[in-house]
Amino acid sequence: MNLPSKRVGWIVDAQNDFMRPPEQGGRLYVHNLFDGGQDPGAVQITPALVRATEWMRTHCDALVYTGDWHDVSDAEIDLVAPDAAKGTYPPHCMGLSADAHEREGAEIIAEIRPANPLILHRDASDTDATGVARRAVSERRPVFLHKSRFSVFEGNPAADTFVRALREQLGGTIEIYVIGVARDVCVKGAVEGMLAQERGIPVTVVTDATWGLGLEGENESYARWLRAGAALVTTHGLYARTSSAFRDLAVAPAKT
Template structure:
């Protein structure tokens, strides 16, 4: 990483509804949908998420959280006959709901929740994105991108302008990514970055999936397409070789 590179910690959809099992209130808990209930699911990566976010806070210039921020009527919300293989799901992460309990499901889990984030609303404009970046950088605050579909690039039209604004400020970007679900929203973000020629490092033990694609196949494809793969242990080694952000 050169002096003209900004390191961005990118945390995908680590929200209550995805990260908490149903008996703890999660409405769409991320676990393998096809293993007859044997997969303990995303709760087991919480320590890795915590470890990586701590690393990001010490070593990244900006942290960007993303999250589904749904309303009834969104294309992927199907209360009657949801089918993950067709890209539809029961109500989850209902950030625009009138119901406080539903809205709570859209919040980032407490263990890594951003403090006083600058929000890029899901209907934000390019001007909004530039303002969000200026505020986040000048006030050293995290960014929280709200989105209405899986891919952050499709779910919030201001994501591309936000990346442009980050590049205008820092120069090149070095994106380090974690989160859920690996085969849905992480996939949309990571592949979107690669399609835009943006290098991404995925922390593999800080992700979890729904079993829609074997993990090994997805990781091999992404590495072939230019992504870098690392573990939390690898991050610790990288930190030892890189000055921490002030």
């Protein structure tokens, strides 16, 4: 007898430095870098992030936040000539900084910040990961997974062990619901990492709760993810999935 899949909410990098415009302190605000400043940016999706997170807290069996947690020596940090097209950026989400203001940029935005999360540090061991997964399920607590690189599977050596242990603790197969930023960098790393053959985890992307940097068109990203087996849904579709009259409303939003 096949057990039903367990839902895992996966919130990618919804951190102050990414989600707050510069005038509000964001050091690497997620917006289209190539449109001459016309894109209002990721602040637009805050209401959708709130709606999706509320759904996850009610309907998911586990909730995972990921976040860049940088030191100035990290490969993607370039103090002199950062170039997004080459995968380097100015300092952001400096969770390992000695400066309290810089560290605040790495925190999850207040609107969806988890209370009392378990932390899986960016240099965690497999033993750490197994213990965090066990506690997350038994204590019903969210996890904040720190990473040093775009992809969670490259930026935290214990990420794979954590995902496997979470699946084991939940007692069956899992399906991942993904929201966050940036769609064409860290969300891409999470989605494509989950879908990769070696993991083969079903993924649903909540399209109106993501935003990108313009490195790749959203329709191009969505088409590739669909070909790889992902599903797309809006926040409205999420709530429809758990209503008494379920209807599949999996549609992509208008281009941004």
